[in-house]
């Protein structure tokens with residue numbers, strides 16, 4: 001058995017109640033972490049406690065509970081600021097998740113800066129949530145979407161990217177880590193190239209924040225988005241980081257309570273950041289839960305997590321190579337511990353269903369990246385996405401299970 005020197009995986013697994021259950025009488029092997037991660041007990045307990053003892057709407061309340069919840073909500077914002085190393089706390093906007101964050105920027109940035117003939121650059125490996133909002137916005141504004149291609153290893157073609165940039169380019173929106181291939185894109189370089197041309201960059205960090213330390217000032221992105229549920233936090237909460245200068249200039253995305261300064265029937269003035277982008281009652285319990293998840297990860301250490309996941313990646317890649325007829329998609333030099341593959345001619349769905357019966361949870365299909373699969377001329381894949389609570393033994397069991405699937409279809 002391989003032992004990791006820095007993390008006590010047995011202890012960590014005990015923090016996650018969902019991992020210690022049996023499905024069909026066997027221990028669950030949870031390899032669907034790119035879809036959503038399991039939650040540590042401390043996050044679950046905190047949410048329960050907040051719901052049962054501390055629930056009260058934030059902001060403006062003069063009573064004890066409201067004041068207490070407001071302080072917790074704002075202190076969660078500070079935790080996110082520290083986690084991303086943002087310059088100002090008001091650059092952190094709570095949203096419902098990445099999809100909501102990108103829609104907010106697409107609408108609001110579009111309203112402020114996009115006119116007929118302008119261009120937005122995305123890449124061929126984007127999640128649908130970093131394609132469709134731009135498509136809708138560019139259609140509304142008579143602007144254009146341009147696409148950076150990738151090679152068969154799943155690496156973006158930066159020379160092609162440079163060729164796409166021109167005086168009409170108004171924004172670049174790129175995924176940090178591909179949810180279908182695991183590719184870690186060179187975002188710092190991508191941002192640098194854009195900034196040399198005075199073009200702002202949005203990074204979809206949904207699959208990156210849980211695997212490596214992100215420093216938004218170091219990479220110098222203009223916007224960074226992620227979802228709480230993919231980083232061991234609650235569902236229904238997410239983050240939009242935006243540089244102050246953009247958020248100040250951009251109009252609100254949604255309107256109503258909390259985001260106003262003064263309302264009359266003639267005119268409304270808006271609240272300062274971050275409230276301007278947080279219309280309505282926010283998911284304050286989700287926000288505090290997310291803060292607890294970030295504390296949990298910070299205590300374990302993202303460096304330790306990254307190193308252990310690299311070991312899992314190397315081990316898994318070598319084991320999967322031994323399986324004849326298994327074709328991996330996404331062979332980038334720099335990638336997370338995610339294996340997207342097809343097994344012989346077996347439809348991914350069938351592989352997934354049989355693995356499920358062996359208590360292994362994987363995802364099958366297009367993973368919300370249909371244009372990416374068009375590149376490979378296949379419909380989708382089987383995706384095993386691992387987290388720092390997964391083990392080498394689970395990889396062994398998974399590989400044996402895949403061989404059994406092959407036998408059943410041979």
Ligand code: PLP
Pocket residue numbers: 034035097098099100127129130175177178179204206207227368
């Ligand atoms: N971007 C990427 C890369 C993702 O993997 C996902 C979800 O799988 C999203 C965006 C959308 O995240 P959510 O559904 O939490 O809004």
